[in-house]
Amino acid sequence: SQKIEQNSEALNIQEGKTATLTCNYTNYSPAYLQWYRQDPGRGPVFLLLIRENEKEKRKERLKVTFDTTLKQSLFHITASQPADSATYLCALDGIGTNAGKSTFGDGTTLTVKP
Amino acid sequence: DGGITQSPKYLFRKEGQNVTLSCEQNLNHDAMYWYRQDPGQGLRLIYYSQIVNDFQKGDIAEGYSVSREKKESFPLTVTSAQKNPTAFYLCASSIELGYNQPQHFGDGTRLSIL
Numbered sequence: 109s110q111k112i113e114q115n116s117e118a119l120n121i122q123e124g125k126t127a128t129l130t131c132n133y134t135n136y137s138p139a140y141l142q143w144y145r146q147d148p149g150r151g152p153v154f155l156l157l158i159r160e161n162e163k164e165k166r167k168e169r170l171k172v173t174f175d176t177t178l179k180q181s182l183f184h185i186t187a188s189q190p191a192d193s194a195t196y197l198c199a200l201d202g203i204g205t206n207a208g209k210s211t212f213g214d215g216t217t218l219t220v221k222p
Numbered sequence: 223d224g225g226i227t228q229s230p231k232y233l234f235r236k237e238g239q240n241v242t243l244s245c246e247q248n249l250n251h252d253a254m255y256w257y258r259q260d261p262g263q264g265l266r267l268i269y270y271s272q273i274v275n276d277f278q279k280g281d282i283a284e285g286y287s288v289s290r291e292k293k294e295s296f297p298l299t300v301t302s303a304q305k306n307p308t309a310f311y312l313c314a315s316s317i318e319l320g321y322n323q324p325q326h327f328g329d330g331t332r333l334s335i336l
Contacts (some may be wrong), residue, residue, distance in 0.1 A: 140322050
């Protein structure tokens with residue numbers, strides 16, 4: 109069955125550095141991959157979506173890459189700030205019989221220290 | 223402002239009792255979803271609905287039921303058959319099912335056993 113793995117449960121970095129979060133998947137060829145941010149006790153908030161034929165996508169300080177050969181997506185936050193501290197979830201959207209059924213990773217909790 | 227409203231924020235269930243979680247959206251979205259989130263884990267799909275009067279089971283539908291009588295509303299009932307209901311429940315919507323549309327989430331209902 110399809111499986112998603114996000115790198116280590118927690119990532120701690122210093123303010124101003126670049127945070128890099130990893131999302132690996134197996135037994136799957138997703139058409140789209142999404143990244144969400146979730147704050148404690150709140151619902152996830154959509155950040156970026158990237159398609160299988162796109163290598164990279166940017167939004168302000170955020171950058172997402174999608175390597176279908178490595179079956180991996182990287183999520184970068186440049187010039188990180190304490191306000192970026194949250195849990196980040198990746199989600200894969202299916203096609204065909206899996207269309208509309210998003211599969212979420214367990215998330216990586218990022219802490220940016222001042 | 224458009225969005226998704228979940229209520230109540232906290233809910234307690236007695237053994238043998240059915241409880242219903244409310245989810246209302248004013249985004250005019252066709253697709254709606256229910257997810258369950260356990261501590262330190264990602265989201266698992268319970269049920270989803272593509273259109274009014276239609277819904278499909280997700281990965282963990284046993285012990286749950288839903289209805290979709292109105293476009294705006296997608297209530298989830300946690301039945302007594304669900305033996306481990308303690309979790310954070312999230313409702314989401316998207317413009318359409320199976321397309322490259324992000325999901326908008328409510329702020330969840332936390333269900334506990336008395």
